[in-house]
Amino acid sequence: MSVIAHWIEQAGINTVVIGSIKPQLEKIKPPRALWVPFELGRPLGPPSNPEVQLQVLRQALGLIETAQQAIIEDFETDDPRATPAKVWNAPGIDAMTTVAEECAALKVYYQQQCVSQSRTSVGVAKTPIIELAELFDHVYQHNKLKEIREDISSRLMFRLALDDLKAYYIEAALGNNKQPSSVQIYDWIWKDTLLGKQMRELRKRFMESDDKKISDLGAKFIVPHQWRD
Amino acid sequence: MARLNEMVEGLRTTVETLDCPTFSDAAFTSARPLNECRVALISTAGLMRRNDDNVPGNSDDYRSFDKTCQNRDILINHISVNFDRTAFAEDANTVLPKDLLKTLAEDGTIAKAADTHYSFLGATGAAQLEKNAKRLAEELNELNINTVCLLPV
Incomplete structure (x- = not known):
């Protein structure tokens, strides 16, 4: 700034x-x-x-x-x-029914990236990724936030969970070391993955909430401008 | 992508209408030979150390990253979803180029890369940042840093 x-x-x-x-x-x-x-x-x-x-x-x-x-x-x-990388392919995973299953399928790609870079950008939620995926699945299925930690509000926890889930998928996309463009990675996340499709759906549902904090969460903090419906 | 005509409409409107303070008393310190510059970095990516508390959504304070802090210890904890995070995921130097700064110190381009670098949360209102930005300036002077490179996301 x-x-x-x-x-x-x-x-x-x-x-x-x-x-x-x-x-x-x-x-x-x-x-x-x-x-x-x-x-x-x-x-x-x-x-x-x-x-x-x-x-x-x-x-x-x-x-x-x-x-x-x-x-x-x-x-x-x-x-x-x-410029899009011609040699890059999205992680090869089957269609899944839950984000937890999708995360499990992406684990091998994510781990490749962690090993090659000796670091990960996942971690702001300070919670294992599978628990964050299960939180997401719960929120999506019940259309309601869930408290999983006493020291943090359910709304903030969900926002941090989304940040970590997105970072996990980004690193899975980077895992084969073919240097994709950001557009290739985000195209895959927002159009092809279950997480991306359900985040877009959840944004619309949250925006209809009578609770302003939830409608704000949906409006501003889930889907970037470029991928909003 | 950061050219306005390449941005999607919602994002373009957001950045075009963002409140930007102006300064009638703008300071300008005299030019300095590059090989005399002792340089620190200030990011506004809302960076945090992995084991530290999260950056509050309206934080007006800054975080410090000293020489014990490795790239693997640094996370982005910014509230905005409207900037690219793939580059940072692949290479922390795209956001906080402390390794590159060391390269410039080692080849003699600059006098010194600071031991400590800093981060604010760029989403916080400008007026709220003034007090701690001035406090950081005092800290930099005490550390004998004479040059700062600022890196918004």
């Missing part, structure tokens, strides 16, 4: 923002900014491509040395990973 740059710069520290939304950079006018033509969520651009990432970082930091007044510069190279 470019406003933070102002407050840091006021303390005598040089700042540069790497930003993806040009109109916001133009409105807020941080001291120095590099606009990048990348998808939101990847300010350094293509994953597993340190060459391009270093180009971005070098150009951004270069503004500290060269800019004599507030500036917004463009990074000219598009993200090479925005």
Whole structure:
């Protein structure tokens, strides 16, 4: 967020923002900014491509040395990973009747990715993935949130569960190391998996709730704009 | 994808109408040779350490990631569903490029990569962040950091 740059710069520290939304950079006018033509969520651009990432970082930091007044510069190279990978195939799993079954079938792909990267982005819910899948199945089948931890509301727990389930599916899609584009991964999740189809359905059901917190959860925090019906 | 004309309508409307504060007293610190820069990173991805408490949905505070913190310890805990998470899942440096910053320090491009990097929750209202952003600026000065690269998601 470019406003933070102002407050840091006021303390005598040089700042540069790497930003993806040009109109916001133009409105807020941080001291120095590099606009990048990348998808939101990847300010350094293509994953597993340190060459391009270093180009971005070098150009951004270069503004500290060269800019004599507030500036917004463009990074000219598009993200090479925005192009669909021809060799990628979605994880080969049969149609399932529950998300818990689907998660079990995807486990081998997910584990491949964890081993190859020595890390996982799953973990914000601090709960085993199979329990999160079972929570999802319960909520979908009963159309009602369920409390599974005393220290956290059922609404927040469900949002964290969705984040972890999505991260698990993303890593399963990455598991064969064929470097798919984000669109390929999200196409598969939102159109082809049981989880994706049921999240889209659940969004519509929640939005009809008389409870504003539930309708907000459905409206804003389940399905990205791009995949909303 | 971050070009407005390539965004789906709902997302484009959201980013176009987002309230953006302006500054009449905008600060601008004089240019500095790159090889004198001691650089820290500030992400607004709502990052958390795996074993820490979750980032509250309206958090105005920042989290610190010191040199004991490995990429495998860092998670995104942002409330928005409207940004790509596949890149971070594959490569944490797309969001918090601390390994790349070390490369630039090792090849002499910059003077030093900070030992500690930081993250706010970018979804929090700008005015709410001011107090802790200024507190972080004091902390950075105490640590002798003279340059910051900010990375919104």
